[in-house]
Amino acid sequence: MSKTNPLGFLADQLDSWREAGTFQRLRKLQSACAPVSRFDGREVINLASNNYLGLTTHPKLIEAAIEATRKYGAGSGAVRTISGTMDLHLELERKIAAFKNVEACVVFQSGFAANAGTVSAILTPEDHIISDALNHASIIDGCRLSRAKIHVFPHRDMEMAEAKLAALAGVPGHKLLITDGVFSMEGDIAPLPALVELAEKYGAIMMVDDAHSSGVLGRAGRGTVDHFGLDGRVQIQVGTLSKAIGVLGGYVCGSRDLIDFLYHRARPFLFSTSHPPSVAASCIAAFDILEQEPERMRDLWKNTEYFRASLKAAGFDTGASETPIIPIMVGQAKTAFAFSRALFEEGLLATGIGFPTVAEGKARIRTIVTATHTAEQLDQATEILERVARTVLH
Ligand SMILES: Cc1ncc(COP(=O)(O)O)c(C=O)c1O
Incomplete structure (x- = not known):
């Protein structure tokens, strides 16, 4: 009797995600969670953590x-x-x-x-x-x-x-x-x-x-x-x-x-x-x-307003954001994931989010600023986003 793999349906599903460009590999964090962190052997600006006040x-x-x-x-x-x-x-x-x-x-x-x-x-x-x-x-x-x-x-x-x-x-x-x-x-x-x-x-x-x-x-x-x-x-x-x-x-x-x-x-x-x-x-x-240390919350909000204004000035759609969570609306999950990968190559970690985390067609890059990012890091992040968007989104 030939043996079949009872979990074969999982491999089929994974293949379909690979074809759709939505298969996600886990990135490896090789330093502390900080404004600049080392992921997969590369130092990148980290806009992907929930470490709002830098307390990690x-x-x-x-x-x-x-x-x-x-x-x-x-x-x-x-x-x-x-x-x-x-x-x-x-x-x-x-x-x-x-x-x-x-x-x-x-x-x-x-x-x-x-x-x-x-x-x-x-x-x-x-x-x-x-x-x-x-x-x-x-x-x-x-x-x-x-x-x-x-x-x-x-x-x-x-x-x-x-x-x-x-x-x-x-x-x-x-x-x-x-x-x-x-x-x-x-x-x-x-x-x-x-x-x-x-x-x-x-x-x-x-x-x-x-x-x-x-x-x-x-x-x-x-x-x-x-x-x-x-x-x-x-x-x-x-x-x-x-x-x-x-x-x-x-x-x-x-x-x-x-x-x-x-x-x-x-x-x-x-x-x-x-x-x-x-x-x-x-x-x-x-x-x-x-x-x-109330200054941490003050810095968090200062950075939030600064970064959101920079993104808007650069023409990005930041949705309804009112807090340090600032999405950049993209549309298709495949595009969001490709955008995120290209950003990483240029030195910025910002997560691509697609279905089922958000509705179909509402995929986005999610950025989260923290109290401990510097203005220079946020400027650099905006510059990378603008530059990569020109090739990936158009
Ligand atoms: C709104 C909301 N509630 C709850 C959780 C779960 O929190 P925890 O990561 O501590 O399990 C999260 C995030 O992960 C969240 O975003």
């Missing part, structure tokens, strides 16, 4: 990690509910809760786990989720895992969001209105005040994912709730420790009851090992730095 290489974070490793070891040894809750984990959670002005906080292994674990824990198939069309994949997966009914409204369309909520008035089940605070591919900000009004009018739970707003928006980077002055009106705030905070992890902030409930029902919390002590210690140091 901050000496205080590095020292905290080393000290915690010496004192507590390399790993926690267990999931949180068995024996893996260290005093460092609890200290970090207290610190974040105080920072965000909420009763309590729980830290997950990643932002992905925080979103997916929370939505799936609190809702059941009898409930309803009203969700922005461009919400992050971790929200979408959490919604699917909960088996609640999902009602998607077009991106930032408040009329349609209200129509969905109004249609559910009187229908049994809990309602969760959920949005990214800053949208990861567009770089625009959620209309949170209007969403909160809707949630209050229709008795829905309000949840916001501040992955790209923590350390970026609000006082000292407290996020969109603080940015819009909505303290006490958003029941669930998610954030990451993997982006502006510079380390790894995700957190959920809210009432003591919410957090105690998640301790009992959030599956990533119950069934996956807690962070190594080094991670918790570095994150604690990072929250101190948010308060102690």
Whole structure:
């Protein structure tokens, strides 16, 4: 009997991506994540990280990690509910809760786990989720895992969001209105005040994912709730420790009851090992730095405005960006990936993004500036983009 490969269908799919020019090879980072980093043997300007405040290489974070490793070891040894809750984990959670002005906080292994674990824990198939069309994949997966009914409204369309909520008035089940605070591919900000009004009018739970707003928006980077002055009106705030905070992890902030409930029902919390002590210690140091070094956020926004203006002056379409996430709209995925590869050859790393991360026909190059890029680096990046665009886009 001839043997067939039961995974052969994967090779067929990979071949089709190679033919379409959308097959992606992983680039190898051979230095720290910094404004200029070494990828695949080449020094390039790095506009592809989420290291908004430059904290990945901050000496205080590095020292905290080393000290915690010496004192507590390399790993926690267990999931949180068995024996893996260290005093460092609890200290970090207290610190974040105080920072965000909420009763309590729980830290997950990643932002992905925080979103997916929370939505799936609190809702059941009898409930309803009203969700922005461009919400992050971790929200979408959490919604699917909960088996609640999902009602998607077009991106930032408040009329349609209200129509969905109004249609559910009187229908049994809990309602969760959920949005990214800053949208990861567009770089625009959620209309949170209007969403909160809707949630209050229709008795829905309000949840916001501040992955790209923590350390970026609000006082000292407290996020969109603080940015819009909505303290006490958003029941669930998610954030990451993997982006502006510079380390790894995700957190959920809210009432003591919410957090105690998640301790009992959030599956990533119950069934996956807690962070190594080094991670918790570095994150604690990072929250101190948010308060102690406000110039980082100021530099981030100065660089953001400067770079966006340069790109616009050069004739690029930066979409609806209002934050350090600045897309350059291209159209076809194949073109975006070819553009990104050519930029790399000229000394700039800027990611090509295509389907399924964004809709078909909406492919783009995504750039993210950080506080630690210099004006010269940003000028050089604009010059490379203009030069390469002339050959790749025309
Ligand atoms: C909007 C949004 N939410 C959540 C996440 C997940 O965060 P993490 O990388 O910490 O898992 C990301 C990015 O990766 C994101 O862009």
